[in-house]
Amino acid sequence: MAPGSRVSGARTSRTIESGRIALVACGALAQSSAEIAERRGWPLDVHPLPPLLHNQPQKIAGEVRALAESLLPAYGKVVVGYADCGTYGALDQVCADLGLGRLPGLHCYDVFGGASRLQTFFEEQPGTYVFTDFLVRSFARTVERELGLDRWPELREDYFGSYTRVVWLAQEPDDELRALAEAAAERLGLPLTVVPTGTTGLEHALADLVG
Amino acid sequence: MTPEEILQGLYDETLVGNAPRVLELTNEGLVLNMEPQTLLFDALIPSLEEVGARFERGDFFVPEMLIAGRAMSGAMEVLRPLLAETGVQTIGKFLMGTVKGDVHDIGKNLVNIMLEGAGFEVIDLGVQVAPEKFVAAIEEHQPDIVGFSAFLTTTMPMFKANMNALEKAGIRNSVIVMVGGAPVTQEYADAVGADGYAADASQTVKRAKSLLQERRAKVPA
Numbered sequence: 001m002a003p004g005s006r007v008s009g010a011r012t013s014r015t016i017e018s019g020r021i022a023l024v025a026c027g028a029l030a031q032s033s034a035e036i037a038e039r040r041g042w043p044l045d046v047h048p049l050p051p052l053l054h055n056q057p058q059k060i061a062g063e064v065r066a067l068a069e070s071l072l073p074a075y076g077k078v079v080v081g082y083a084d085c086g087t088y089g090a091l092d093q094v095c096a097d098l099g100l101g102r103l104p105g106l107h108c109y110d111v112f113g114g115a116s117r118l119q120t121f122f123e124e125q126p127g128t129y130v131f132t133d134f135l136v137r138s139f140a141r142t143v144e145r146e147l148g149l150d151r152w153p154e155l156r157e158d159y160f161g162s163y164t165r166v167v168w169l170a171q172e173p174d175d176e177l178r179a180l181a182e183a184a185a186e187r188l189g190l191p192l193t194v195v196p197t198g199t200t201g202l203e204h205a206l207a208d209l210v211g
Numbered sequence: 212m213t214p215e216e217i218l219q220g221l222y223d224e225t226l227v228g229n230a231p232r233v234l235e236l237t238n239e240g241l242v243l244n245m246e247p248q249t250l251l252f253d254a255l256i257p258s259l260e261e262v263g264a265r266f267e268r269g270d271f272f273v274p275e276m277l278i279a280g281r282a283m284s285g286a287m288e289v290l291r292p293l294l295a296e297t298g299v300q301t302i303g304k305f306l307m308g309t310v311k312g313d314v315h316d317i318g319k320n321l322v323n324i325m326l327e328g329a330g331f332e333v334i335d336l337g338v339q340v341a342p343e344k345f346v347a348a349i350e351e352h353q354p355d356i357v358g359f360s361a362f363l364t365t366t367m368p369m370f371k372a373n374m375n376a377l378e379k380a381g382i383r384n385s386v387i388v389m390v391g392g393a394p395v396t397q398e399y400a401d402a403v404g405a406d407g408y409a410a411d412a413s414q415t416v417k418r419a420k421s422l423l424q425e426r427r428a429k430v431p432a
Contacts, residue, residue, distance in 0.1 A: 057393075088364065088394040106364070122365075126339060127314040148274025152228070158277050162314040162338045 020045055021210055022071040024064055025081030027051035028134040029108060029202065032171065033081055036203045042210050046081070047071060051134065055146050057086030065094045072098065079209040083107050101209045103202075108132060111205050112169045112197045127164035129190065131181060133171045139184040149187075156189065166190045169197045212236075214245050221254035221286070226261060228278030230285045237286040247293040252330075255283050255290075259328030263413040273317060276412070280324030287327065301332040303423045306354035306386075308340035310369035315362030318392060318412070322358065325412040326419065342369070342376035349382055355426070356419055359405075361392040370395075370403040387422050391415060 020043045025033050030048035037044035047067060053060050060082065068078050080102035082091055095102050105115050109130045113121075121128050135142060144150050147159055166185040170177070173196060185192035212220070217240040224232040233255075240250050262279045265271035305326050309316050316338045323333045334352050336344060349357055361367045370390050377383040389407040390400045400408030407422045409415040 086393065126312055148272075148278065152274060152278050154281070155274060155277055158281075158320060159317060162316055 019043055019076055022047055022068075022075040022078045023081045023206075023209075024049065024067050024071065024078060026054070026085065026108065028054070028132065029081050029103075029111075032133075032199055032202055033206060036199060036206055037210075040203075040207070042206075044206075044210060045075075051138070052142060052146065054085065054142075058090075060085055061087050061090035061094050064091060065098070068094070068098055068100060081206075081209075083110055103205045103209070108202075109169060112171060112199070112201050113195065114201060117195075121167055125164050127162050129160065129163045129166050129188065131166055131168040131184065133173075133177060136168065136177055136181045136184060139180065139187075143184070144187070156187075160188050160190065163188070163190055165193055167193045167195055170194050171197055171199050171202075212239060212243075214240070214243055214249075217243065217245060218250070218254040221250060222258040222261075225255055225258035225279055225282050225286075228275065228282045230278075230282040233282040234285045234289070237289050241289070241293075247290045247297065248299050250286070251290055251294065255286055256328050256330065259283055259325065263325050263328070263416075267411070267413050273321065276321050276324065277317075280321070280328075283324065283328060302330040303332070303355040303419070304334065304352065305331045305356045305358060305419065306334045306336065306345075306348055306352055307358040307360065308336035308345060308348075309338040309360045309362075310366050310373065311339055311341045312369065313361050313363055313366035314338045315392075316360070318362065319358075319360040321412040322360070322391065322415045325416045329416045329420070331416075331419065342373045345373055346376050346380045346382065349377070349386055350380070354386060355423055356387040356389055356407075358389045358391065358415075361390075361395065364394050367392070367394060367399065370399075370405065374404050387419075387426055389415070389419065389422070 023033055023044055023046045025046050025048050027048040028051040030046050034046045049063050049067060053063060064080055064082065068080070071078050078100055080095060080100050083103045083105040084091060085107055091102060103111050105111055109118050112132060148155055166188060168181045173194065182192055217236055220236045221233060224236060237250060259279060262271060262276060266276050307319060307323055309319050323335055327333050334354065336348055345357065359370050359373050361369060374383070374388065387407065388405045390403065390405040391409055395408060397408050407418045409418040
């Protein structure tokens with residue numbers, strides 16, 4: 001089979017030829033990762049986990065471990081498409097146990113925007129809430145519904161009362177996405193700052209893992 | 212409505228976070244000459260305890276906790292001054308704040324809800340609370356317990372800065388110090404010299420009560 005990326009819905013397969021790499025990825029990064037791999041011609045299969053795991057980050061390490069262990073017998077190499085992502089070291093323990101590499105940084109924000117730039121944002125305004133393209137597109141589901149704001153809009157102040165701005169790390173901004181980002185920030189009652197990042201940060205991080 | 216129906220209604224409506232109805236029932240109960248402490252201890256607090264239990268079991272999530280807490284807070288706005296008039300003692304005074312540089316307060320607010328539901332008087336200093344502000348508030352309010360909350364690994368070190376400020380002000384031994392937040396562990400709490408740590412809101416209430424009992428047992432009657 002020729003190199004090239006694919007996104008797998010299957011948990012595991014023992015029929016995959018050697019030489020391919022499995023990426024156990026956060027669902028929020030899966031599509032971008034697959035597109036980058038396809039463009040670069042990497043023999044990468046993306047195995048996404050549900051992005052809503054981010055609302056229960058204590059479960060991420062266990063889910064990554066289970067999926068990675070199921071993939072290891074079939075692949076020459078398995079890598080992890082998560083940063084620390086609120087696991088506070090638990091994911092690093094999984095990676096150490098299984099000999100896996102992961103994306104750098106505390107969150108995917110660091111991957112897209114660069115850790116030092118994100119640190120600057122938070123130093124400037126600790127009340128900075130961060131959007132990615134994925135969050136903008138899925139705002140109604142991943143933010144409003146998950147936080148109960150669709151049922152209890154009065155909770156907005158409880159969740160976001162201490163925030164002062166939204167910074168959108170815009171990977172592929174277009175007019176439609178920009179309108180969605182503006183609407184989402186407005187629903188949070190926060191001003192929006194757009195920071196174009198592209199996907200170069202993710203591409204470099206994946207290249208380090210794949211290489 | 213009978214007093215029993217009022218109590219059952221308060222319990223049920225707090226559980227589902229129906230703030231307007233909880234407020235109505237509270238006022239109806241008072242019109243019926245029900246004691247404020249009866250409304251609190253026989254309906255509101257048991258309901259919030261059930262909310263906490265459901266949260267621990269994974270049946271309730273953060274939104275359900277918050278909305279129930281808002282319902283109870285509405286009732287408490289009415290009951291608090293009446294309870295003060297009748298001389299009802301709280302089980303302890305808890306001063307709470309998110310540390311300097313950190314604006315995350317959902318976890319802290321959940322803890323506040325559970326503490327108040329358990330009978331604590333809670334004084335919330337909000338977010339981004341500097342060490343000197345904690346010191347000033349401790350001197351002003353004389354709490355039994357002070358809680359430091361942090362959500363970020365980058366702001367957790369403020370626990371130690373706060374402890375140093377308390378030491379420098381000579382008030383470290385006059386107050387129990389608890390720490391908490393998503394990245395915090397018992398080991399980290401021990402390392403900064405805190406008296407207590409808990410992993411979630413319900414556990415915080417239990418730990419706060421036990422720390423208070425231990426402290427009071429050491430004080431001669």
